[in-house]
Amino acid sequence: xxxxxxxxxxxxxxxxxxxxxxxxxxxxxxxxxxxxxxxxxxxxxxxxxxxxxxxxxxxxxxxxxxxxxxxxxxxxxxxxxxxxxxxxxxxxxxxxxxxxxxxxxxxxxxxxxxxxxxxxxxxxxxxxxxxxxxxxxxxxxxxxxxxxxxxxxxxxxxxxxxxxxxxxxxxxxxxxxxxxxxxxxxxxxxxxxxxxxxxxxxxxxxxxxxxxxxxxxxxxxxxxxxxxxxxxxxxxxxxxxxxxxxxxxxxxxxxxxxxxxxxxxxxxxxxxxxxxxxxxxxxxxx
Numbered sequence: 001x002x003x004x005x006x007x008x009x010x011x012x013x014x015x016x017x018x019x020x021x022x023x024x025x026x027x028x029x030x031x032x033x034x035x036x037x038x039x040x041x042x043x044x045x046x047x048x049x050x051x052x053x054x055x056x057x058x059x060x061x062x063x064x065x066x067x068x069x070x071x072x073x074x075x076x077x078x079x080x081x082x083x084x085x086x087x088x089x090x091x092x093x094x095x096x097x098x099x100x101x102x103x104x105x106x107x108x109x110x111x112x113x114x115x116x117x118x119x120x121x122x123x124x125x126x127x128x129x130x131x132x133x134x135x136x137x138x139x140x141x142x143x144x145x146x147x148x149x150x151x152x153x154x155x156x157x158x159x160x161x162x163x164x165x166x167x168x169x170x171x172x173x174x175x176x177x178x179x180x181x182x183x184x185x186x187x188x189x190x191x192x193x194x195x196x197x198x199x200x201x202x203x204x205x206x207x208x209x210x211x212x213x214x215x216x217x218x219x220x221x222x223x224x225x226x227x228x229x230x231x232x233x234x235x236x237x238x239x240x241x242x243x244x245x246x247x248x249x250x251x252x253x254x255x256x257x258x259x260x261x262x263x264x265x266x267x268x269x270x271x272x273x274x275x276x277x278x279x280x281x282x283x284x285x286x
Contacts, residue, residue: 003031014248030256035058075187085180205237221246
């Protein structure tokens with residue numbers, strides 16, 4: 001089995017619609033794909049309706065968190081999307097995205113960049129607006145060559161010249177909410193140091209004690225040494241190890257199935273979850 005547990009659609013900051021994403025996942029030879037848009041589950045219904053035969057969909061979301069001033073993301077899998085407490089927290093985070101983006105635009109304009117809210121809103125479309133949309137605007141304007149280059153101290157990285165904070169969930173609260181909603185919590189790309197400061201290992205150990213299920217180890221932003229270190233830490237703490245592409249369509253260079261999760265780990269995730277279950281493909285509309 002080939003299992004990719006971290007992808008994004010136009011429901012947040014990807015460039016493929018949910019329907020396009022699942023069709024591409026099947027074409028890429030995946031058996032299982034997780035749709036984990038940022039702080040939203042809006043793409044799930046469309047993905048399920050288009051799900052090709054032979055492909056299973058894991059419903060999920062990538063939750064925006066912050067610990068001691070460090071931005072981090074929590075992958076939540078197979079939770080009850082209508083559970084009130086987790087739904088309210090996702091909406092709180094999502095509602096803060098527009099004023100945050102507008103604040104980043106104001107800072108960029110003060111730096112002489114002719115970016116506008118209209119441009120960023122056009123790029124975001126129906127998705128939850130975020131830094132990748134502002135970064136894409138910088139690429140369109142020729143300020144930076146790629147979206148990744150926009151995530152630097154000069155521009156949009158944590159603490160960068162145009163960075164603006166938003167409401168983000170305490171990760172311990174995120175773990176509690178996800179588990180209470182019947183889901184499974186996995187710390188996304190914990191060693192992605194190019195994005196800014198990373199959470200120390202001692203804090204990961206505390207999260208493990210609080211119910212964290214796993215860490216995403218095999219990821220495009222982790223080099224070999226980082227993967228080896230995280231794999232050892234996961235073994236020490238009894239955490240599941242996942243791998244995934246973090247696919248965003250054409251917004252990033254990663255491809256579907258670039259990194260995958262071991263079938264035994266996937267099986268354990270499905271055993272632990274009780275808020276939702278993987279959806280088997282029944283031959284969705286083309």
